[in-house]
Amino acid sequence: MAASPSETTDLRLDPATIAAVDASDMLADVAGLPEHVRDALWKVESANLQPWDSPGGLVVAGMGGSAVGGSLARAMLGDHASRPILASRTYGLPAWTTPDTTVLCASYSGDTEETLACYEAAGALGAKRVAVTSGGKLAELARADGVPVIPAAGGFQPRAAVAYMTVSALEVARLCGAGPRMGAELDVAADHLEQLVIEWGADGPEDSEAKTLARALHDSVPMIAGAGLTSPIAYRWKTQFNENAKIPAFMHELPELCHNEIVGWTDAPMFGRFAAIFLDDSDTHPRIKERIAQTRELIGDSATGTHVVQSRGNTAVERVLSLVLLGDLVSLYVAVLRGTDPTPVDVIDTLKQRLAADG
Ligand code: F6R
Numbered sequence: 001m002a003a004s005p006s007e008t009t010d011l012r013l014d015p016a017t018i019a020a021v022d023a024s025d026m027l028a029d030v031a032g033l034p035e036h037v038r039d040a041l042w043k044v045e046s047a048n049l050q051p052w053d054s055p056g057g058l059v060v061a062g063m064g065g066s067a068v069g070g071s072l073a074r075a076m077l078g079d080h081a082s083r084p085i086l087a088s089r090t091y092g093l094p095a096w097t098t099p100d101t102t103v104l105c106a107s108y109s110g111d112t113e114e115t116l117a118c119y120e121a122a123g124a125l126g127a128k129r130v131a132v133t134s135g136g137k138l139a140e141l142a143r144a145d146g147v148p149v150i151p152a153a154g155g156f157q158p159r160a161a162v163a164y165m166t167v168s169a170l171e172v173a174r175l176c177g178a179g180p181r182m183g184a185e186l187d188v189a190a191d192h193l194e195q196l197v198i199e200w201g202a203d204g205p206e207d208s209e210a211k212t213l214a215r216a217l218h219d220s221v222p223m224i225a226g227a228g229l230t231s232p233i234a235y236r237w238k239t240q241f242n243e244n245a246k247i248p249a250f251m252h253e254l255p256e257l258c259h260n261e262i263v264g265w266t267d268a269p270m271f272g273r274f275a276a277i278f279l280d281d282s283d284t285h286p287r288i289k290e291r292i293a294q295t296r297e298l299i300g301d302s303a304t305g306t307h308v309v310q311s312r313g314n315t316a317v318e319r320v321l322s323l324v325l326l327g328d329l330v331s332l333y334v335a336v337l338r339g340t341d342p343t344p345v346d347v348i349d350t351l352k353q354r355l356a357a358d359g
Contacts, residue, residue: 036162036164058103058173093121107138157345218338268299
């Protein structure tokens with residue numbers, strides 16, 4: 001049972017306190033992000049893929065923690081993407097998928113039915129397929145069909161393998177002609193992440209940005225806003241609050257939220273405690289920065305807090321990964337403050353079992 005908010009605000013977030021709640025050591029997997037980035041580059045190399053040409057671009061077909069790598073890779077590439085790159089999260093492929101499109105089937109477990117359906121659909125279309133997985137049915141089918149498999153390291157919750165999924169999507173984008181080589185940027189970003197793990201991790205100061213934000217958010221429903229490069233990261237934060245902290249969380253995008261969601265804040269206190277988090281970046285359009293400032297002022301009285309979080313680093317790869325790490329840590333710390341083990345996602349497992357029994 002989760003602790004009530006009033007019992008938790010003074011809790012420290014030191015390694016021993018975290019370990020007492022984080023029974024399966026999700027913290028180690030989150031703090032391992034820099035190493036995962038480097039290992040993922042090796043894993044792609046080990047698949048020994050030779051470049052090919054896909055004028056139709058790249059579809060990353062997956063769900064949840066496996067799909068997000070496609071959206072994050074897209075954000076990292078920004079204007080350097082020379083062909084369409086899309087993360088698709090459903091049973092079928094986008095209508096515009098042709099034999100000229102590459103379909104990267106991303107499923108950490110390899111057993112996700114939506115992704116397996118896309119694998120079949122891509123095969124039926126004659127599209128070039130690549131799989132990234134730690135095993136399961138996807139690995140089995142791909143090996144039998146001679147489809148290349150990028151191996152993701154085993155033993156994680158799928159959402160903790162985000163680096164493997166992101167790096168695979170970036171590398172497959174390069175191989176199929178949709179994006180440039182990003183290996184050097186990824187190496188630099190891994191070094192940068194190591195510094196951030198020291199600053200924001202469990203051994204970091206109690207008043208680090210990550211721990212401070214977790215304390216501020218732990219008894220509110222987080223409403224995360226992104227724009228441009230930070231939009232898919234806002235979605236990652238939302239899903240990490242859902243799965244690690246086991247709380248409702250919502251995301252929206254600027255400038256769109258200024259045209260609807262902003263009104264919904266009017267009576268928010270009648271429905272509960274809501275906090276706004278704006279993910280900002282050095283590349284954010286100046287008018288969007290102005291919108292963030294104005295929106296904070298206008299919704300401030302209805303929110304338990306409004307927070308602006310800046311990405312860190314020089315390249316887009318560094319900046320995206322910095323915010324992914326921060327959100328992963330904040331959601332894990334919120335779980336700890338709530339007395340909730342971050343790792344299990346029992347209801348997802350139950351749903352998958354029920355659907356498998358029905359199917
Ligand atoms: C669990 C998680 C989920 C899974 C999703 C798809 O940690 O993040 O969102 O990613 O249920 O499963 P996989 O990734 O195995 O295809």
